[in-house]
Amino acid sequence: MSAPPDAPTVLADSRDVQPEQRSTGGVLAFPAIFLLVTLLFVPSSGVLIMSLTDYQFGMSGFAYVGLDNYRAMLSDARFLNSLTNTLRYVGTVAPISILLGLGLAILIEAQGALRGLYRAVFFLPVTATLVAMATAWEVLLHPSFGLVNTALAGLGFDKQRFLTDPDIALWSLAAIGVWKMVGYNTLLFIAGMSQIPHDLYEAASIDGAERGWRRFTLVTWPLLGPVTLFVITITLIRAFSEFETVAVLTNGGPNGATDMMLYTLYEEAFRFFNIGLAAAISVAFLGFVAALSILKVRLFDRTARYV
């Protein structure tokens, strides 16, 4: 995307490639292909096969059960609840953390002296170990004397059971999710903005779009297109894969209120030992992530041609 516009695009016609070049290419590609097959395709096929069996973790035998696990999955109230929670979580965390990330990026880049400080401050949550941070959140959100509740009480509001009230718990996790992801998104947007050629802004200002909203809609936003697409995809995938906060803070409770897909998968496989059903959930999860990735690649190819 950063190639100069006047550079001729050279696409080698496959008919021009000599046989020895082909074999060299094959040799050079071999390590990547080998790793891809052993680390990705073989294990994924293993999961696919296991999803068709009644295998229990650690037991010696198993039987082929066809699509029973998928049927069980789609009729299992617990899985459907977990899927709903996941979608609500993604539907909240992704848009907020993307828009907030964009807003912060613009504000930080417009800042002069303290730019580096702000970047670091908002990026810190990304570098912190989330399990340790989750424990810190637990202290902050303590129902009686956590800092947040003390502040609420000081302002005259009722104290809340942030992590144990079934009506609030999921949104508490979503808030922590936004806190965790917004810094990463901000950084990506900042990187994207630094790629925008300065002369485009000069041209825009000659055309009268000197500052503020018009400058943003005319130059910044269109040129951030590819980056935005990348941010959307990665945020959706990361939000969909949320696991740590559930495992550390709520264990999916109370009464399944914060159960999410990866946590359900983990419990089915490693607490209930039902590998068949867990494999079926994995396949569904893989399908979702793969669909997003393919969508991204296709859209990316179409839109990444601004500069």
Place this chain on the structure above:
Amino acid sequence: MKHIPTLTGIALLAAGPALAETTLTVYHAWPHHAEWQTQIAEEFMVQNPDVQIEFQAPSPDYDEGLVSVIRQNMAGDPPDIFMVGSHLLGDLVAREMVEPLDDLIGDTDMNAQGYTDEVLAFTQIDGVQYGLPWTSSTPVMFYNAELVEQAGGDPDNMPTTWDDTIALAADIDALGEDIMGMYYTPGDDDWMTQNLLASAGLAPISEDGSIAFNTETGEQAIALFERFHDEGGQTAISNNDGRQQMYAGKLGLYYNSTAAVRSFDREIGDRFEWGTAQMPRMVDEGGVAAGGMAAVILTDDPEKRQAAWDYLLYGTGAEAQAFVVQNTGYMPVNSGAIDELSAFYEDHPQFKTSAEQTDRAYPWFGWPGQNGARISQIVLDEMASIANDQQSAKDAAAALSEKISAQLPD
């Protein structure tokens, strides 16, 4: 030449481990247990220089320990000795990972060694001895003596029935906006719910095969949890939060395993007077559910099995058990330890309560079949729904009976 003695010393040190002919790997749960587990092993190695004990990094809880051991077993290299929550013993047996101890027990009279039949039953499956109990506990009532007094109660004479206990909790709760009357932890599995049933004189499944939640008494036992919230002032917070509330002196009564006694001792210190009392009863013959971990031998090697058996006998012997009790709050599994502990119990009465109620202890119930962990989760979820007013105890009891019977083997 003055270096020679030092060098000899180093050589001797280096030769130390080489004396060991048998190496045993031990895997236990709970990282905060590592200290006393290691000390038992060190003492054992002093007495048995031909055996070397090595520890794997402890698992964070029983469930993850079990997963890890199953994985290690699939890879063909399980630890030689494993400490598992005794309710999970059935999972090891179903996977044929553990052999009965008959060959090692032989003609030994275990009763004469200080192991009562009740204690041995904790680690039996269908009457077969698969392990020895390494620790043992029952839940107790922890109380903040100052709050109890302020509410008009007598710390030396705590209530023995749930009705009186709930009334006391209500009085404590009324002491102030920031004070909570009671907190009965739902726990990480169904153990604390088993305790509610036990206080009503019920095992989760009775001898005629009926599920306790499906009986009127069982329903009343579940309704206790509803009354804790409606009448006793309990709020549906997490166990961690409840403990912090207790340590802060803002909670009147707290219910959990006696294994927490040592932590209470450390966290509260002299800040306020506290104590433990026996678990209240719902009916006169009400009991408590015992818990704890089983030590099992996973190795097949005859020589290692013998060494591991020696280690099990040492760790569950009078001396080591007295040491465990003082460092945790657990009860001794060996009756020989009671004598050694008499002076300690005199000075630390909070540690003694659990041992005083063992005559009414039920074993930690493991659900038959392969769905024990799932049933535990069902119980936790339904109890959470009671705590959060999502459904009545009556509906929860009905849901429990229905969902659990669907998970039990036919």
